[in-house]
Amino acid sequence: MINSLGIKKSPKDTKIVVAMSGGVDSSVVAGLMKEEGYNVTGITLKLYDDIKKSSEGRQCCAGQDILDAKRVSETLDIDHKILYYQKKFKSEVIDSFIDSYVAGETPIPCVQCNQTVKFRDLFKFAKELKADALVTGHYVMRHDDNGIGAMYRAEDKNRDQSYFLFSTTQKQLDYLRFPLGSINKSETRNIANKLKLNVASKPDSQDICFVPGGDYASVITKYRPQSFKKGDIFDINGKKLGSHNGIINYTIGQRKGIKISSQEPLYVIDIRANDNSIVVGSQDSLNIKKLYLRNINLLSDLKFFEKDIFIKVRSTGKLLKAKCVIEKESAIVEILEDEKGVSPGQACVFYFKDDLGERVLGGGWIDKTINKNLSTQLTDH
Numbered sequence: 298m299i300n301s302l303g304i305k306k307s308p309k310d311t312k313i314v315v316a317m318s319g320g321v322d323s324s325v326v327a328g329l330m331k332e333e334g335y336n337v338t339g340i341t342l343k344l345y346d347d348i349k350k351s352s353e354g355r356q357c358c359a360g361q362d363i364l365d366a367k368r369v370s371e372t373l374d375i376d377h378k379i380l381y382y383q384k385k386f387k388s389e390v391i392d393s394f395i396d397s398y399v400a401g402e403t404p405i406p407c408v409q410c411n412q413t414v415k416f417r418d419l420f421k422f423a424k425e426l427k428a429d430a431l432v433t434g435h436y437v438m439r440h441d442d443n444g445i446g447a448m449y450r451a452e453d454k455n456r457d458q459s460y461f462l463f464s465t466t467q468k469q470l471d472y473l474r475f476p477l478g479s480i481n482k483s484e485t486r487n488i489a490n491k492l493k494l495n496v497a498s499k500p501d502s503q504d505i506c507f508v509p510g511g512d513y514a515s516v517i518t519k520y521r522p523q524s525f526k527k528g529d530i531f532d533i534n535g536k537k538l539g540s541h542n543g544i545i546n547y548t549i550g551q552r553k554g555i556k557i558s559s560q561e562p563l564y565v566i567d568i569r570a571n572d573n574s575i576v577v578g579s580q581d582s583l584n585i586k587k588l589y590l591r592n593i594n595l596l597s598d599l600k601f602f603e604k605d606i607f608i609k610v611r612s613t614g615k616l617l618k619a620k621c622v623i624e625k626e627s628a629i630v631e632i633l634e635d636e637k638g639v640s641p642g643q644a645c646v647f648y649f650k651d652d653l654g655e656r657v658l659g660g661g662w663i664d665k666t667i668n669k670n671l672s673t674q675l676t677d678h
Contacts, residue, residue: 301333302474303441304429308334313474314423315432316415317341317369317377319362321496322434324369325485326476328492330432331373338426339377341366342414344386345507365496372494380422382414389413391507395517399524401568402642403548405461405612406505412464420469430474437462438478439470440653446470448596448657450648453481460612463646463660464594517545528573530557533566533582544568547575550583550638564638566668583637584669588630590645590661597649597658599623606658607648608632610639616648616655628661639666 300308315327317339330337341363363379370377390409397404416431423431436451437459448470451457465473477485489497508516517524525543532538539557541547546554551565555577566583567576588610602623607616608630618633630645646660 300335301476302335302430302432306429309336311430312336312338312426312428313430313432314419314426314428315339315375316419316434317366318434318502319365319369319496320434320502321489321494321499322436322477322485324366324434324494324496325488325492326432326434327369327375328373328488328494329476331375332492337373337375338428339366339370339375340419340422341377341379342419343379343381344383344390344410344414346383365499369494369496373492380419382418385414385418386410391516391520394507395520397642398513398517398545399521399570400642401544401570403640404642405644406507407461408464408644411461416465416469416473420472423472431472432474432476434477435462435475436477436482437475437657438654439473439475446473447653449478449653450655450657451477452479452654456482458612459648459657460609460644460646463596463644463657465596466594467596470596514546526573528575530555531574531576533576533578538577541575544570544573544575549640568640580637582668585636585639585666586632586669587667588632588639588645588663589665589667590628590630591626591664593623593626593628593659593661595623595659597647597656601649601656601658602647604649605633607650607655609646609648610636610643610663621647627664635669639663641665 298307299305300311304311313330313335315330315337317323317327327337327339343363367377390406393409394404394406420431435458436453436456438449438451440447440449448459450459486497524545528541529537530539530541547565547568549565552562555563557563561579563577564580564583565575566578602621605618606621608619609616617636620631622629641663643663644660645663647658648655649658
């Protein structure tokens with residue numbers, strides 16, 4: 298028989314690991330798997346030590362979340378283990394985030410976390426337990442394509458998390474399962490209530506777990522206080538307009554905090570770590586026409602890129618029509634629609650529409666951007 302996870306075993310003979318963050322989504326997944334008769338082990342990762350701050354915010358993988366995951370496991374009567382990955386998380390996620398931010402980029406640590414400790418290391422641990430699958434509460438769909446896993450955007454587009462999972466390898470995707478991809482959040486909470494889980498009404502995670510309140514500068518201050526260096530502010534023609542108190546206080550598209558008088562609003566259009574300066578210009582100067590990507594990860598055949606595809610450059614952004622040329626581990630993307638304020642360090646994720654929905658083809662990290670309304674390339678990281 299083939300069970301609901303697409304594995305040729307009965308549920309009772311199928312051992313699975315559920316990644317449990319302590320939130321409602323992963324808790325419901327554990328509950329559903331238990332109800333279907335699977336042999337379930339819940340795994341929770343402890344990634345961050347600052348329990349007080351993390352539990353006060355709406356984050357994951359620390360403090361109260363670990364206690365919630367343990368309580369849910371007791372309610373469901375499943376095995377539960379805690380993996381202590383603070384050192385790995387610090388070296389591979391926090392340090393990478395800081396390096397990127399200090400370099401004038403806008404990093405996305407949630408992708409790095411999925412790419413390293415959450416999938417790579419948890420994948421390895423699940424294999425050591427001889428589990429048949431690693432199951433998560435992510436809102437994405439997985440379909441079978443001639444024996445290999447194919448990732449698709451979730452049915453509920455407002456909850457879709459495929460943007461954060463573009464770096465998943467094909468080997469990982471073949472092993473992963475996402476039971477929530479075809480339902481919406483309200484259904485998930487209804488299931489949690491039916492299962493009498495203590496997290497049924499728990500708020501969703503909002504902040505980056507190690508950035509309480511979204512205060513990025515405080516994280517840089519803690520780990521790299523020497524990074525706050527004064528520098529110059531230029532216009533697009535190279536004219537000095539003023540000074541700033543540190544490039545880490547700015548992101549591409551930012552208007553607040555420039556403190557320069559002008560006839561029209563000024564926005565940050567470039568951050569130059571090499572000379573510790575920022576470039577400002579009009580809103581039109583934020584229009585992007587081309588992206589250069591690094592560290593490409595593909596989840597599809599190159600034949601998909603022979604036609605126009607769609608991309609996302611923000612987790613909450615819309616799908617944009619684009620042309621893409623893959624060159625080994627890099628890519629050049631021509632955006633065929635208007636898009637503003639794209640920054641190096643962000644992810645660009647590729648999609649292709651077919652009869653099953655919007656398939657994730659892979660993606661990469663934005664290394665450089667070419668502005669639509671400027672004759673020269675500004676960013677030189």
